[in-house]
Amino acid sequence: MAEREEHSDRLLVKELIAGNEKAFRTLFDAYRNELYKFSLSMVCRETYAEEIVQDVFMKIWTKRATLDPNLSFRSYLFTITRNQNIKFLKKAANNLKLREEIFYRSQKFANPTERLMREAELEALKEEALNQLPPKRRLIFEMSRNEGLSYEDIGRELDISPHTVRNQMSKALETLRNFLIDNRDITLTLFLLSSEWV
Numbered sequence: 001m002a003e004r005e006e007h008s009d010r011l012l013v014k015e016l017i018a019g020n021e022k023a024f025r026t027l028f029d030a031y032r033n034e035l036y037k038f039s040l041s042m043v044c045r046e047t048y049a050e051e052i053v054q055d056v057f058m059k060i061w062t063k064r065a066t067l068d069p070n071l072s073f074r075s076y077l078f079t080i081t082r083n084q085n086i087k088f089l090k091k092a093a094n095n096l097k098l099r100e101e102i103f104y105r106s107q108k109f110a111n112p113t114e115r116l117m118r119e120a121e122l123e124a125l126k127e128e129a130l131n132q133l134p135p136k137r138r139l140i141f142e143m144s145r146n147e148g149l150s151y152e153d154i155g156r157e158l159d160i161s162p163h164t165v166r167n168q169m170s171k172a173l174e175t176l177r178n179f180l181i182d183n184r185d186i187t188l189t190l191f192l193l194s195s196e197w198v
Contacts, residue, residue: 013069
């Protein structure tokens with residue numbers, strides 16, 4: 001962003017902190033389209049993207065007193081928006097109606113060839129996600145998910161405590177979820193997040 005625009009944002013944020021509604025409206029008008037496009041790329045539905053942008057600016061208004069005018073307002077906005085999108089996707093992954101609306105709406109009329117291609121993409125994404133894990137952590141994860149072994153069984157087989165297995169699984173799940181959330185294909189990500197895989 002140009003230095004002039006950053007300076008302008010700083011001044012507007014100072015006004016916003018003081019409760020200036022005009023400054024708030026100026027910032028809203030300056031960023032809403034960018035944030036909407038960003039949200040739409042993640043949630044794939046216009047109405048949800050619009051709601052997320054509204055929620056972000058509601059947060060900005062209600063927490064305006066805590067804003068720091070010396071920090072990049074644009075970066076702060078995108079961080080909040082990303083977090084709101086992730087929160088929404090997690091909610092969608094656990095809500096049958098939302099999951100069907102977001103994930104399955106594009107799958108309903110897929111022919112068998114398209115479905116096979118989608119399944120291959122899903123497997124490739126899973127493999128790419130697993131490649132983010134250190135070898136031992138991946139082994140523990142695969143023993144749990146693919147072989148259905150308990151933490152106690154894994155611990156016995158690898159000669160480590162069940163507590164260590166639990167910690168390694170927790171770290172593996174965090175890594176996999178973060179990788180999936182950063183993935184651009186939201187429908188595949190939603191499917192994996194809503195399954196028992198992660």
